[in-house]
Amino acid sequence: MRQSTPRFATRGFGGVLLASLFLLSSCQVSPSPPSAPPVELLKPTVIQSFPFDKSSFTQGLEAESSDTLLIGTGQKGQSRVYRSTLAGQELQSSPIDPEIFGEGITRTDSAIWQLTWKDHQLIQRDVDTLMPVRRLPLPTEGWGICHQESGIYYSDGSSIVRRLNPDTLTVEEQVNVTQAGQPVPGLNELECVGNDIWANVFPTHRIVRIDSHTGAVTASVDASNLLSHADPDPNNVLNGIAFLPESGHFLLSGKRWPQLYEVRMDPVSPEN
Secondary structure, eight states: OOOOOOTGGGGHHHHHHHHHHHHHHTSOOOOOOOOOOOOEEEEEEEEEEEEOOTTOOEEEEEESSSSEEEEEEOSTTTOEEEEEETTSOEEEEEEOOTTOOEEEEEEOSSOEEEEESSSOEEEEEOTTTOOEEEEEEOSSOOOOEEEETTEEEEEOSSSEEEEEOTTTOOEEEEEEOEETTEEOOOEEEEEEETTEEEEEETTTTEEEEEETTTOBEEEEEEOTTSOOOOOSOTTOOEEEEEEETTTTEEEEEETTOSEEEEEEEEEOOTTO
16 A cells, blocks of 8 residues: 655645745734834923912913913812913903803914813903803813814813814814823823923823824923922812923913923933
């Protein structure tokens, strides 16, 4: 009786090679996931400080010019938007209904926009008088807000930032903010700078820089070196970011902080 010979053995080395190639080609090889971008570690270096209204439960901070600020405050019965000089002189003020808790603010060329916390409203205000003009519905709570050419971005305390269409003010896109693939919750006050969004992480001393297109955190700021000098209260945390384009510096403050810091964002040295 003739012993059967394995099929591939009768074909020699070429048969073995072809069989191996066939097996390799039939395997599904998944592409490697894109690596997370490196996160730059930063710290604020204080350039100078300015007096600030210690009664302001600061929710939004915006630099209108090198010497003029817009501030939005919270708490029911105390929420308002006011205009102030950098030296702390109040110029104008406009409250909202006492039952509404105000949140972040931003200014476009034609309007000032203020969020409300649990009322799901976006309030449009007149640039000159600060008075409310109209109210628009939001699908979620409002926390922080800023704007780029592509639209208005706002946070709701989660790890999601939503983009509103600049014309219709309806939600056009939502961006999931992540670091090393993990969501970053607690996003609060926002400041748009170019294609980046800087965000306070409530209730910490941390600020993150976010790529507004991908949602990836590209920098993390430890601002624990900033002294609040506020009365003891767990609510009196860091909150309020304003960019100064002339110098590239930032203004930082907090809820009921009696001072406003002008800071430069510096890389953290390896020895630190």
